[in-house]
Amino acid sequence: MLEKTPLRTEVRSCEPGTVLLVLTGDLDYDTAAELVAAAQEVLGGGVSRLDLDLSGLDFVDSSGLAALINVYNVAREQEAGLRIVALTSYLRHLFQVTALDHIFELPA
Amino acid sequence: MTTARSAGQGTRSGGGEAPAGLHGEVRGGSHGGLRAGLCDDPPDGFQDDAARVPDEALLRAVVDACGEGVVLCDAGQVVARNAAAARMLPAARPGTAAASAGEALSDPGHPEGESREVAVAGRRLLVRRESFGTRHRAWYLRDVTAEHARTEALLAERRRTGFLLEAGRRLASSLNPRRCARAAVELACPFLADAAMVVLPPAARRQAPWLRSVPGRPVMQEGVIGPAEVAQVPGLTEALAGFPPVPSRWLDPAQVPEWLLPEGFGVAAHLLVTPLPGNGVPAGALVLARGAGGEPFDEETETLVRVFASRAGAAISAAALYQEQGETNAILTGGLLPPRLPQPAGAELAGSLRAAQQTSLVGGDFYDVCLPGGEAAGGEAGGEALLVLGDVCGKGARAAVLAGQVRQSLRALLLLERRPGRLVALLNRCLLASAVPNSFVTLVLGSLAAAAGGGVRLELVVAGHPPPLVLRADGTVEEVASRGSMLGAMREVVLEPVTVELAPAEVCLFYSDGITEAFGGPSGREMYGGARLKTALAGCAGMPASAVVERLEQLSTEWLAGRVQDDRALLAVRAKGVR
Amino acid sequence: MSVAALSPGLRAAGERYFDRIGHADEFGAVDVVLELLEAGMPAERLLLDLIAPAQRRVGELWAANDWSVAREHAATAVSERAVAAVVARVRPRPHLGRVTVACTDGEYHALPTRLLAEVLRLRGWHVDFLGASVPGPHLITHLHQTGPDAVALGCALALRLPRAHAMISACQAVGVPVLAGGAGFGGDGRFARLLGADAWAPSADAAADLLAEGGLPSFPSPAAAPAHLDDEEYTHLTRRRPLLLQTAMGALGAAFPAMASYSPAQLEATAEDLGHILDFLGAALYVDDEELFSEFVSWTAGVLRARGVPQRALGGGLRLFHGELRDFPRARRILQCGIAAADGGHSELEN
Structure with missing residues (x-):
């Protein structure tokens, strides 16, 4: 069995009201719930904008994408903004294939 | 005539210079007495040393006190014996021929000085012969009846333990009722009986399946019997009902119907019918028969049968439970298995689905083909066939259930809408309305129709899924230029329907990301990727659809080299040539 | 007629x-x-x-x-x-017992096994044919669900013998005897015996005869694993496969300057060929059979000759592995036989 890298989530506060979540490792079936939990905790704290740094993710599967959609939905409910501030070319390709680039705000 | 050695031996066995006429049965005289027998010609010094020679009465007492039997023979005639020998071997009377006492005193060829065991009138004797000169022989007898019985009991106990161990091992290995029942009859025959049969509880149409093992024949006999036949066997109806919960051995074997026993078995002399206790309900019955000349079932056997029956019953009922759950499971997942592919007009279809979870065959990847007018319309019906291959979020049974729902929803929606783009948009709304969280699906859906002038036309929609590949007649491979939203995530979906024409022998391949995102290869950690899949597909030019799918699956399996992580699905459409 | x-x-x-x-x-x-x-x-x-x-x-x-x-x-x-x-x-209506016919996990040469399945059906057995490359857990689930009298396991390539062994043991553990068949078990069935199969047959009709004669025990008595596996060379070789391949590719590049101009696809094909050699070496190690490996090398040499690949490449690859596998005495012995086969019977290596 291929060895997996665990998912790590790091919370950083850069400016007031904005939280940056830096993700590293694999975002997949086994770790998707961790992301949703982390995002819920952050958004529950009443921030107005959540930034996601996905450039450290090695692998994202369909469950990982589902988790990102869930984070998007939670942010919308809380009326918070959601941005993806960094991502790999592989992830950009994945967002394009699934047409999620239409809903997520991606860096240029 | 006699050597010093024999005299010495005589001394050891209580002889020496002794008066004749031991045991009162041997009359006096210098020949025929014990002393005479042992010391025909005693060496010098013995007879003169009167102080060292006990009198005859004392010698007799000594020899009689010996627990070991002693019989002395002279040229095949018994000349003397002690009290123990008289008890053990009454027939060996002095004055009679030794051989008339049977094999106890006759062992031609058996080496001198070595013990052997003989059975005499219900006793077990350990017999040893010693020669004294050419004429005299002494037989030493030891009664080992009790020892023998203890050993026998121990061995029998050991055989029963071994039998139960083997029974445990065999009965525990299978989760299949038929295999468990088979193991039970094979264990029971020949260890417990000459013929053994297990009758399982009545199933469909009140027919009770049975298995019977025939000694010396490799193939198991099997069949079913109805309630009437069950009633013919004494005690069987009761045993199948679980009552009485012990073996019934007061059954009349004469009432046994002929069909119960193997052909050529003859008459059953003893019959034992035992219920196989299960989880609350009886798991069947064990019928044991012993033929003419066989021993009756005794108390100990009955106890053993009861223990054995409880193990066999537990194994069979656990297996029956597993079987029942397996059957329920098969019914529930039947709709989730990849369908048998119909052959729509002008095209040839082939698919393969490999679930990551290898015990079941279902997972989050799926494909389906719907013919216009449903399956009843047959394979060659006109109109457009609908092809779909997709991947639902998640893994295992949970994902398989959602995949099944997607397939069902599509079949229902097809009644309302056949245009691929609109159909997929409707499916998206269904998924959003689903009560199950994370009902996300990616798929490729195509509507297939025969094109005018040969070949086929595919109207495709790609929803969040890797776009299909097309293998052209010249061996080049193209990726279908279309993309669209993943379903179940957003209210509005973006789709780009596209039409693909396939000339005869050209192939369109739908696949799931389990193929391209398979990690393996020489380093073991490289992703297979789209480029390799395209190269592999290019190598399939000229193959029928089934060969294309099999080849690609094989390459993917080899790439993974046993590291299966995700479901893998392939569906190929090949335009038929004109024959 | x-x-x-x-x-x-x-x-x-x-x-x-x-x-x-x-x-x-x-x-x-x-x-x-x-x-x-x-x-x-x-x-x-x-x-x-x-x-x-x-x-x-x-x-x-x-x-x-x-x-x-x-x-x-x-x-x-x-x-x-x-x-x-x-x-x-x-x-024909099935009137004999039930038999499950399956190809070894990873085995895609399914036709010979399919032919066996059909011959058994024609002879009156109730046959479940599970197809190509049957994963072990799937086979065992099937055995519990259907309770056949025997499993007929097909293996066309000796490469799959380690997995065939796992499947034989698993079938026996659930009390079903295994009849082994196919070229992978050796022309004389010696690997079937070594790996504890309950029976072996050289052909589909021989297999059908054997089953009809009751040539299989009703309950298997699993054999002990071959003693030579105790040295764990097979396990270590499998674990080191990626590293060995990487080293071999580097060394091969140094030895054959022409490789510098290979396309990525050509390089990958070379790595796959080397990987194939290692996998066969692994199978030969598993059954401790030098002949198996030399036969594979001779066959590969023939295939390469037919495709105009220089013969040196094969012997070179084998020598590379021989040099790398210092602490694998059995593997080295097997490789030496392979090198002799590649060189046409002459080995230039000293041990």
Whole structure:
């Protein structure tokens, strides 16, 4: 069995009201719930904008994408903004294939 | 005539210079007495040393006190014996021929000085012969009846333990009722009986399946019997009902119907019918028969049968439970298995689905083909066939259930809408309305129709899924230029329907990301990727659809080299040539 | 028409059949077999004396580089259809026991095993054919659900023997005896015996005879694992495979400067070939059989010769592994036999 890298989530506060979540490792079936939990905790704290740094993710599967959609939905409910501030070319390709680039705000 | 050695031996066995006429049965005289027998010609010094020679009465007492039997023979005639020998071997009377006492005193060829065991009138004797000169022989007898019985009991106990161990091992290995029942009859025959049969509880149409093992024949006999036949066997109806919960051995074997026993078995002399206790309900019955000349079932056997029956019953009922759950499971997942592919007009279809979870065959990847007018319309019906291959979020049974729902929803929606783009948009709304969280699906859906002038036309929609590949007649491979939203995530979906024409022998391949995102290869950690899949597909030019799918699956399996992580699905459409 | 009278006809029909599958002519091939069937040829003979020999020729032509992989697969797919057409016409009612027929995990040469399944069906067994590359857990689930009297396990390539062993042991653990068959178990079945199979048969009809005679125990007594596996060389070789390949590719590049101009695809193909050698070495280690490896090397040399690949490359690859596997005495011994085979019987290596 291929060895997996665990998912790590790091919370950083850069400016007031904005939280940056830096993700590293694999975002997949086994770790998707961790992301949703982390995002819920952050958004529950009443921030107005959540930034996601996905450039450290090695692998994202369909469950990982589902988790990102869930984070998007939670942010919308809380009326918070959601941005993806960094991502790999592989992830950009994945967002394009699934047409999620239409809903997520991606860096240029 | 006699050597010093024999005299010495005589001394050891209580002889020496002794008066004749031991045991009162041997009359006096210098020949025929014990002393005479042992010391025909005693060496010098013995007879003169009167102080060292006990009198005859004392010698007799000594020899009689010996627990070991002693019989002395002279040229095949018994000349003397002690009290123990008289008890053990009454027939060996002095004055009679030794051989008339049977094999106890006759062992031609058996080496001198070595013990052997003989059975005499219900006793077990350990017999040893010693020669004294050419004429005299002494037989030493030891009664080992009790020892023998203890050993026998121990061995029998050991055989029963071994039998139960083997029974445990065999009965525990299978989760299949038929295999468990088979193991039970094979264990029971020949260890417990000459013929053994297990009758399982009545199933469909009140027919009770049975298995019977025939000694010396490799193939198991099997069949079913109805309630009437069950009633013919004494005690069987009761045993199948679980009552009485012990073996019934007061059954009349004469009432046994002929069909119960193997052909050529003859008459059953003893019959034992035992219920196989299960989880609350009886798991069947064990019928044991012993033929003419066989021993009756005794108390100990009955106890053993009861223990054995409880193990066999537990194994069979656990297996029956597993079987029942397996059957329920098969019914529930039947709709989730990849369908048998119909052959729509002008095209040839082939698919393969490999679930990551290898015990079941279902997972989050799926494909389906719907013919216009449903399956009843047959394979060659006109109109457009609908092809779909997709991947639902998640893994295992949970994902398989959602995949099944997607397939069902599509079949229902097809009644309302056949245009691929609109159909997929409707499916998206269904998924959003689903009560199950994370009902996300990616798929490729195509509507297939025969094109005018040969070949086929595919109207495709790609929803969040890797776009299909097309293998052209010249061996080049193209990726279908279309993309669209993943379903179940957003209210509005973006789709780009596209039409693909396939000339005869050209192939369109739908696949799931389990193929391209398979990690393996020489380093073991490289992703297979789209480029390799395209190269592999290019190598399939000229193959029928089934060969294309099999080849690609094989390459993917080899790439993974046993590291299966995700479901893998392939569906190929090949335009038929004109024959 | 008697069977004997058909024999010359069978030979001619065999040629016609071979020609049809060579052109991926499904209808033509099916016509050939159905005509013979209607003329009274027994279905079993059609399968074993017409289709099976034709498929063996297909394999030989691929090895000789006369046929492409695509043509080989196309011909095999047509033969599959021909088999289906024959057995669809002859369906005896099962009156014997139940047998599960499966290909070893990873084994995709399914036709010989499929032929066995069909022969058993024709002889009156209730057969469940699970197809190519059957994962072990799937097979065991099937055994619990259906409770067959035996499993017939097909293995065409010795490469799959370690996995075949795992499957044999798993079947026996659930109390079902295993009949092994296929070229992978060795022409004399020695690997079937070594790996504890309850029986082995050299051909489909021999397997059917053996089952009918009750040649299998009703309950298997699993054999102990071969003692040579205690040295764990196989395990370590499997674990080190990626690293060994990486090292070998580097060394090969230094030894063959021409590799510098290889495309990524060519490099990957080379790595795959080396990987294949390692996998065969692993199988030979697993069954501790030098001959298995030398035969593979000779066969590979023939395949490479037919494709115009320089012979030095094969021997070079083997020497590389021989040098790398210092702490693998058994593997080195096997490799030496392979090097001798690659060099045409002369080994220049000193141990």
